[in-house]
Amino acid sequence: MAGLGWDFIWKGFLQTMEMVIISTVFAYLIGLPLGVILSVTKKGNLCENRLVYNILAVIVNISRSIPFLIFLVVLIPFTRLIVGTSIGTEATIVPLTMGAIPIVARMVEASLEEVGHGIVEAALAMGADKWQVITQFILPEAVPSLIQGAAINFVTILGYSAMAGFIGGGGLGNIAYQHGYIRYKTDVLFITVAILVVIVWVGQELGLKIAKKSRH
């Protein structure tokens, strides 16, 4: 394959998976609580709080509406500060995570909204405090929807990681761009794209299957 071995592609695959998985985890570590706060502080909900909701909603909306490629560039100084460099796999995790947080937050918020108000009512009537309402009632009830959302977010982050490859991030996206596109190695381009498609497909199907299985 035009001077590039399978182990090279394999390394790219591993890098992509590393970036995407770690970024997804980090994005959820911050995005999940953020989504919960967004949902519960919304008008008419458990901890209604206009100020908190509006501030968070504005931040999330603005950061979500910035195209990811712009986000990548804007975040370069920030990434340097944290990782020490702005190129490579580790460096890509920072913008990926930052870009995914608002998306995750909105997705989580939407999932929690699906849980009927009646559940909250029943929980409060049982004498649950707000923390218990969230952790024992709302979140467990939203699990299937949260899993489904996670599968979708995983695919979105994978797409972003490929984009990040164009400006120095590692992984399959970088290989496709550097070797496939710039150096006209069509076979490399095809193989990397095919692998990306397979990851998307497997990730999507697996997520939906788990979500379906967990839904009663």
Place this chain on the structure above:
Amino acid sequence: MADKADIIYKLDHVTKVYEGTPRVVALDDISITINRGDIYGIIGMSGAGKSTLVRTLNRLEEVTDGTVFFEGKNLKELRGAELRKARQSAGMIFQGFNLLNQKTVEKNIEVALKIAGVPKGKRAEIIGRMLKIVGLEEKRNAYPSQLSGGQKQRVAIARALATDPKVILCDEATSALDPGITSEILELLKKINKELNVTIIMITHEMSVVEAICDRVAVIDGGKLAEEGAVRDIFVNPKSDAARRLVYPEHTGLGLFDGQGRKCVRLVFNGVEAKEPIIAKLASSKGIEVSILSANTKSVGGIGFGQMIIALPEDEEKGHIATEYFKELGVFGEEVEAWQD
């Protein structure tokens, strides 16, 4: 032992206003007392304020004015943990069941125990006992989606009962169920009331539910208390328009008959009397025939309830004899006049 010990709820001039456009006065100066051990009905048309009222009983709804006393305690004064403790003494069941769909029957009940601070080791036994009471032992590991509406409501009852509450608040608990299942659920609630001495407060828009199991009833109309009293009294002799609308059979169209100049009376009877051929006996023993304008009997919770609107003979003497006859049997309700919806 003063009376006070027997009162579980006392509502003192309770008012609830929803500010906004339009401003809604959902509860308007409601004062009622609910005795421990009673099955107390709160009935009214849609939008009357029933749900709002029942939600003030566990302070899911804050009152704008007035006071709700639960076991002598002013609910408004309870803070944080105290309020949650009080809520644990008042189980609640809903029209829409509000079960956790992602959890099994067992886990649904367990979560209530967990919140009430019941140690893990004791929960399984309580769950088993609750499921036995509601007759769902074999569904312990089922998910709500695998249950019928009636079964779901049984789980909700088990869940409400698990923490050993003093009272169960039911907001239209049978409205989503068909008549047969409604009877079963009402029977179950009655059994719980009798055997476990749990006070039950039933919100409903159906008089049949009140007739079936309630001891006393409050009729709510447009946020106001229209009438309050023993169910039998209100059923036999409703004084308020709101109560009449609920008690009278639907669409009797009394106005039509009044045009003929005949006197109409409403007969009210319980299950035993309903089975007796009262009208036929009147004809055979006294030779008086009356015409039935409307009859409405229904069986709720295994007990037949019914009422009839009959037109008395035009002859005043005969009419009087018939009236006396009905009074003697204890079925005479009242004379009814032109009355329309």
